[in-house]
Amino acid sequence: MPLVGVDVSSHSVKLVELGVGGKTAMRLERYAIEPIERGAIVEGVIEKPEVVAEALSRALRRVSASTKDVALALPSRAVITKRITLAAGLTEEEYEFQVESEASQYIPFPIDEVNLDFQILGPSANTPDEVDVLLAASRKEKVDERVAVAEMAGLKPVIVDVESYASRAAISHVSDFLPNRGEGQIVAVVLVGDQLTLVTILLNGQTIFEREQGFGGVQLTQDIVRLYGLSFEEAEQKKRTGDLPDSFHQDLLQPFVALGAADITRALQFFHTSTPFTRVDQIFLAGGSAVVPGLCEAVAARTQVATELVNPFQGMEIADSIRERQLRIDAPSLLVAAGLAMRRFEP
Ligand SMILES: Nc1ncnc2c1ncn2[C@@H]1O[C@H](COP(=O)(O)OP(=O)(O)OP(=O)(O)O)[C@@H](O)[C@H]1O
Numbered sequence: 001m002p003l004v005g006v007d008v009s010s011h012s013v014k015l016v017e018l019g020v021g022g023k024t025a026m027r028l029e030r031y032a033i034e035p036i037e038r039g040a041i042v043e044g045v046i047e048k049p050e051v052v053a054e055a056l057s058r059a060l061r062r063v064s065a066s067t068k069d070v071a072l073a074l075p076s077r078a079v080i081t082k083r084i085t086l087a088a089g090l091t092e093e094e095y096e097f098q099v100e101s102e103a104s105q106y107i108p109f110p111i112d113e114v115n116l117d118f119q120i121l122g123p124s125a126n127t128p129d130e131v132d133v134l135l136a137a138s139r140k141e142k143v144d145e146r147v148a149v150a151e152m153a154g155l156k157p158v159i160v161d162v163e164s165y166a167s168r169a170a171i172s173h174v175s176d177f178l179p180n181r182g183e184g185q186i187v188a189v190v191l192v193g194d195q196l197t198l199v200t201i202l203l204n205g206q207t208i209f210e211r212e213q214g215f216g217g218v219q220l221t222q223d224i225v226r227l228y229g230l231s232f233e234e235a236e237q238k239k240r241t242g243d244l245p246d247s248f249h250q251d252l253l254q255p256f257v258a259l260g261a262a263d264i265t266r267a268l269q270f271f272h273t274s275t276p277f278t279r280v281d282q283i284f285l286a287g288g289s290a291v292v293p294g295l296c297e298a299v300a301a302r303t304q305v306a307t308e309l310v311n312p313f314q315g316m317e318i319a320d321s322i323r324e325r326q327l328r329i330d331a332p333s334l335l336v337a338a339g340l341a342m343r344r345f346e347p
């Protein structure tokens with residue numbers, strides 16, 4: 001069933017539609033990134049639903065998606081997740097009941113205001129007659145506000161996922177191209193956004209470490225505003241095109257990149273001191289600010305770990321209408337949207 005992945009984030013709306021390839025399992029059919037007015041989404045909360053819905057409509061007009069069915073994601077911070085163990089071999093209904101009664105212990109608000117979901121991960125490591133269950137809970141209003149925005153834009157949400165799960169799905173696809181298909185590899189996914197950098201470290205598809213750093217693209221935008229007396233919007237624009245005075249490189253870009261590399265290195269050091277793990281095998285840079293010139297190289301040099309911009313469309317056919325050069329710039333910021341679009345291929 002066709003499905004469009006829709007990542008509604010604070011800076012832009014991102015759409016990705018994947019289809020079945022001729023020679024490959026997946027094919028990138030179309031994508032769009034449409035900026036959202038500043039202040040419409042603040043810290044994951046949709047403050048101006050009409051404005052966000054308009055951005056989504058604009059993005060939809062730019063691509064003619066083959067379906068109205070979409071997969072959305074909640075920001076990870078809007079979701080409480082917990083691993084619990086339950087008896088093995090229960091019926092679906094019994095699991096639902098058990099999960100609900102267990103969940104009430106972890107959720108700080110009334111259970112009837114909550115959307116609850118769970119997934120049976122498999123047999124528990126220690127006790128054969130138990131299973132590990134991952135439960136995810138969020139406030140109904142968080143889900144409703146995102147569903148409402150999609151509906152305002154004429155879409156039909158069929159899946160509401162979590163951003164971190166969606167990016168993990170995309171990373172799992174990309175990891176298939178690592179040595180030994182990524183098995184046993186410690187992979188750091190570094191999402192460099194506007195305000196924050198989220199470092200997630202994975203081993204065999206499981207998250208083993210997570211940390212937020214204060215580094216983000218907005219710092220560079222603000223530096224440009226300050227030094228060249230531009231408006232925020234102009235600065236944002238010129239940051240992308242690089243249409244700035246010669247001094248930009250030395251005075252702003254280099255210090256910014258050095259700061260980012262130091263911040264990311266600090267996160268990895270924290271990973272080493274707070275877990276039994278002593279290495280990282282691969283760093284994938286993702287998010288809108290991953291493509292800032294020199295950042296990838298600086299992170300590789302500083303951390304001494306193989307670092308590359310993530311390409312969630314690796315190994316996929318690409319539709320003729322897509323400009324590959326532009327895609328290379330956009331791909332790292334499409335990690336979540338791509339992970340959502342991949343849901344159509346899951347049972
Ligand atoms: N081509 C580019 N070159 C440099 N910076 C870019 C480029 N494209 C986007 N950015 C920067 O990336 C940041 C936006 O990142 P991203 O798109 O990952 O954020 P978001 O997903 O909208 O927000 P959230 O943090 O809520 O997930 C902004 O600071 C923006 O200026």
Ligand SMILES: [Mg+2]
Pocket residue numbers: 007009010193336
């Ligand atoms: Mg985002």
